[in-house]
Amino acid sequence: MRLTNRDWNALGLSALLIAVVCCLPFLTQGYWLSIGVTIAMYAVLATSWALFSGPTHYISLATAAFFGVGTYTVGYGIEVLPYWTLLPIAGVLGAVLAALAGLATLRLSGVYFVIFTLGLAEFIRQIITWVQNLTGQRGIYVLTSITESHIYWQLVGLAALVFLTGWLIGRSRLGFALRIIGDDEEVARHSGIHTARAKVLLFMVPGAAAAIAGAILAPRYVYIEPMLAFTPMLSFQVVIMALLGGTGRLWGPLVGVIPFTIIWEAISASFPNQTTLLLGVSFLVIVYLLPRGFVGLIEDTRHRGREAQA
Amino acid sequence: MRAQSPVLALRGVTKRFGGLVAVNAMDFDVAEHEVLGLIGPNGSGKSTTLNLISGALHPTAGTISLRGTPITELPAQDIARRGISRTFQLVRLLPSMTVAENVMAGAVFGHRRRWGGEATAHAEAMLERVGLARRGHLRVGQLTYIDTKRVELARVLASDPKVLLLDEWLAGLNPTELEEGIALIRSLRDEGRTVILVEHVMDAIRSLCDRCVVMASGTKIAEGGVSDVLSDPEVIRAYLGDEDA
Numbered sequence: 001m002r003l004t005n006r007d008w009n010a011l012g013l014s015a016l017l018i019a020v021v022c023c024l025p026f027l028t029q030g031y032w033l034s035i036g037v038t039i040a041m042y043a044v045l046a047t048s049w050a051l052f053s054g055p056t057h058y059i060s061l062a063t064a065a066f067f068g069v070g071t072y073t074v075g076y077g078i079e080v081l082p083y084w085t086l087l088p089i090a091g092v093l094g095a096v097l098a099a100l101a102g103l104a105t106l107r108l109s110g111v112y113f114v115i116f117t118l119g120l121a122e123f124i125r126q127i128i129t130w131v132q133n134l135t136g137q138r139g140i141y142v143l144t145s146i147t148e149s150h151i152y153w154q155l156v157g158l159a160a161l162v163f164l165t166g167w168l169i170g171r172s173r174l175g176f177a178l179r180i181i182g183d184d185e186e187v188a189r190h191s192g193i194h195t196a197r198a199k200v201l202l203f204m205v206p207g208a209a210a211a212i213a214g215a216i217l218a219p220r221y222v223y224i225e226p227m228l229a230f231t232p233m234l235s236f237q238v239v240i241m242a243l244l245g246g247t248g249r250l251w252g253p254l255v256g257v258i259p260f261t262i263i264w265e266a267i268s269a270s271f272p273n274q275t276t277l278l279l280g281v282s283f284l285v286i287v288y289l290l291p292r293g294f295v296g297l298i299e300d301t302r303h304r305g306r307e308a309q310a
Numbered sequence: 311m312r313a314q315s316p317v318l319a320l321r322g323v324t325k326r327f328g329g330l331v332a333v334n335a336m337d338f339d340v341a342e343h344e345v346l347g348l349i350g351p352n353g354s355g356k357s358t359t360l361n362l363i364s365g366a367l368h369p370t371a372g373t374i375s376l377r378g379t380p381i382t383e384l385p386a387q388d389i390a391r392r393g394i395s396r397t398f399q400l401v402r403l404l405p406s407m408t409v410a411e412n413v414m415a416g417a418v419f420g421h422r423r424r425w426g427g428e429a430t431a432h433a434e435a436m437l438e439r440v441g442l443a444r445r446g447h448l449r450v451g452q453l454t455y456i457d458t459k460r461v462e463l464a465r466v467l468a469s470d471p472k473v474l475l476l477d478e479w480l481a482g483l484n485p486t487e488l489e490e491g492i493a494l495i496r497s498l499r500d501e502g503r504t505v506i507l508v509e510h511v512m513d514a515i516r517s518l519c520d521r522c523v524v525m526a527s528g529t530k531i532a533e534g535g536v537s538d539v540l541s542d543p544e545v546i547r548a549y550l551g552d553e554d555a
Contacts, residue, residue: 173418173425180415183404190364192390192419192469 018160025149033148037220039261040155041213045234046242046253048162048209051169052202053239054247055178058110061235062101062117065124066094066207068230070214072128075140075224083144087154087215094211095204102200118232125230132226139225146219154216162209166250169202178202236279237264244286246293255294315378317342317504318363318394318473323372325358325528332358334528335372340473343502347509347519347536351549355528356508357399360475363506364396365389376472393421393472397479399508401458403450410446413437413464420469436464440494456487463494474498474505480514492517512540524548 003011024036045063053060070090077086097120105116132138169175177198180188188195218224237260245256260282268275290297316339325333333355340346348356361367363374365386373382381389395416404412413433417424424432437446440460450458459479466474480491492514498505499518509515515522515536522539524532526548532539539545 176414176418179407180404180419183406184402186366186398187402187404187415188419189386190366190390190396191415191465192387192421192423194387 014163018156021156022153025152033152035262035265037148037152037155039258040152040159041217042238042241042257042261043159043254044155044162044209044213045238046245046257047159047166048206049238050242050247050253051166052206055182056199057182059114059239060117060206061114061239062120063206063210063235063238064230064232065121066097066210067214067234068121068124069093069097070211071218071224071229074215074218075142078142078144087212090211090215091208095208098204098207099200102203106196106199106203118235121230121232121235125226128226139223141223142218142221144219148220151216151220155213158209158212158216163250165205170250174198174201240279240283240286244290244293246295248292249295252293252295316340317377319375321373323362323369323374325362325367326370331528333362336530338523338530338533340504340506342504344520345499345505345507345518347507347515347522348525349509349515349522350525354525356525357477360396360477360506360508364394364475390469391421394475395420395466395469395471396475397462397466397477399477401462403458403461405450407450408446409442409448409450409461410434410437412450412461413468416465416468421472422470433468436468439467440464456483456491472504474503476505477508478510480509480511
C-alpha cells in the first residue's frame with residue numbers, strides 16, 4: 001500500500017487530535033468527563049454504524065443488541081476471566097452475531113432489515129430476562145477498580161481503531177465494492193461482486209465495535225439489567241446522530257455526535273419525561289432539513305462558494 | 311459440426327414465469343470471435359434469454375455452458391467472474407461516482423481483477439477505447455445519452471470478458487450517434503471479441519453479425535447467416551404478420 005503525502009498528513013493530524021482528546025481527564029473530572037465518555041461512546045457507535053449503513057443504505061437498529069451482548073459478556077465473564085480478555089471476546093461475539101443476523105437478513109431489503117434488527121435487540125433482551133427469571137436473579141453487579149478516566153481512554157482508543165478501520169476499508173476493494181452496491185446492486189452483481197458476502201463482512205464491523213463499547217461501559221453501570229443494556233433508545237440515538245452528521249464521510253457522524261450529545265444532556269436534564277417525544281421530533285427535523293447531514297451542508301456551502309468564485 | 315468447441319452453448323433452455331413460457335427450449339452455440347445477433351419482435355424473449363445467460367435469472371430447465379463448463383445455476387457475480395459481461399437494456403451507471411470510477415468497477419471485480427494503479431490505468435485505456443479519453447473526471451449526470459452507453463460499454467470491456475452481452479446497446483440513438491455506435495461495435499468485432507447482440511436496428515444486424523438467431527414467442531424460429539435468416543418467410547411473418555408474408 002502506497003501512502004501519499006496527503007495520507008501521511010491526515011494520519012499525523014488524526015494522531016495529534018487523538019493525543020489532545022486523551023488529555024481531557026487531566027483537565028477535568030466529574031460532569032465534563034462524563035460528557036466526554038458519552039461523546040466517545042457515541043463516536044464509536046455512530047461512526048461504525050455509518051461504515052455499514054452509509055454506503056449500503058441499510059438502516060440498522062441492532063446497535064443495542066451488539067452493545068448489550070458486550071455489556072453482558074463483561075457482566076457474566078468478569079468473575080471468571082481477567083477484564084482485558086473480555087473486550088476482544090465481546091468483539092468476536094458481536095461480530096459473530098452481526099454475521100448471523102446479516103446472513104439471515106441482508107438478502108432482504110429495506111424495511112425488513114430495519115424491523116429485524118430492531119427485533120434482534122428485543123429478542124436477546126427477552127432471552128436474558130427469561131433466563132434471569134428462571135434463576136431468580138434480577139441483574140448482575142460489575143465491581144471493578146476501573147475509573148471513569150480509564151473508560152474514557154479505552155473508548156477513545158476504540159474510536160481511533162474504528163476510524164482506522166474505516167479509513168482502510170475506504171481504500172480497499174471492499175470499500176469500493178460497497179459504494180457500487182450502494183449505487184446499484186444489480187450492476188454490482190453483474191460486475192462480479194459477491195454482494196451478500198461484502199455486506200455481511202462490513203456489518204461485522206459495527207457489530208464488533210458496539211459490543212466492545214458495551215463491554216467497556218459495563219464497569220461504569222456497576223449494576224447491569226437487560227432494560228439498561230439493550231435499551232432501544234440507544235439504537236435510535238445512534239441513527240439520529242449519524243444522520244445529523246452525515247454518512248457520506250468518515251468524520252461525518254462525529255460532527256453530529258458532539259453537538260447532539262451536549263444538547264441532549266441539557267434536554268434530558270430539563271425535560272426528563274419528554275425525551276422520547278423530543279427524540280422523534282429531532283429525527284423528523286434532521287430528515288426534512290438536513291437529509292445529508294452537516295456533511296452535506298458543508299459540502300453544499302463549499303460548492304456554492306466555488307461557483308460564486310467561478 | 312463446428313471445428314472448434316463453442317464458447318457458449320445453450321441446450322433446451324426454458325424459463326417459465328408461472329403459466330407463461332418466456333423462453334422455450336432454446337438451443338444455440340456461440341463460437342469464438344463470433345458476433346451473434348439475437349433478434350425477434352418485442353416480447354419474444356430475447357432479453358430474458360440474455361438475463362438467463364448473465365445469471366440475472368435462472369432457467370426453469372436446460373443448461374448453459376461456458377467452454378463446456380455448466381454455468382446454469384451460478385449466481386450473476388460468479389458468471390461475471392468467469393468472463394460473461396453484459397450491458398443493460400436501460401443503461402445502468404453508478405450515479406454517485408465519476409466516469410472513471412464507473413469503469414473501474416469492471417476492472418476491479420471482473421473476469422480479470424486489477425487493483426490500484428493498474429486498475430486506474432486500465433480504466434483509462436478502456437475509456438479511450440470507447441472514445442471518452444480524458445473524460446474520466448466527469449460525473450455521470452453530465453454525460454449525453456450515447457456517452458452513458460459508452461461508459462457502460464467501457465465498464466464491461468474493462469473486465470476482459472470472454473463473452474460480451476449487449477442488450478439493445480444501439481437503441482435510442484439518433485442517426486449520427488447510431489453511425490458512431492455501429493462503428494464502435496464493429497471495432498469490437500474486428501478485435502475478435504465474442505459478442506451476443508440483442509438488437510432491433512436492422513442495419514446494425516446486417517453490418518455487424520456473422521449469424522442470427524431469431525426468436526418469436528419464446529421459441530427459436532430460425533438460425534443462420536444474416537441475409538438467409540432475414541429473408542426466411544417465417545421470420546418475416548413473425549415480424550410483420552401473415553398478410554405481408
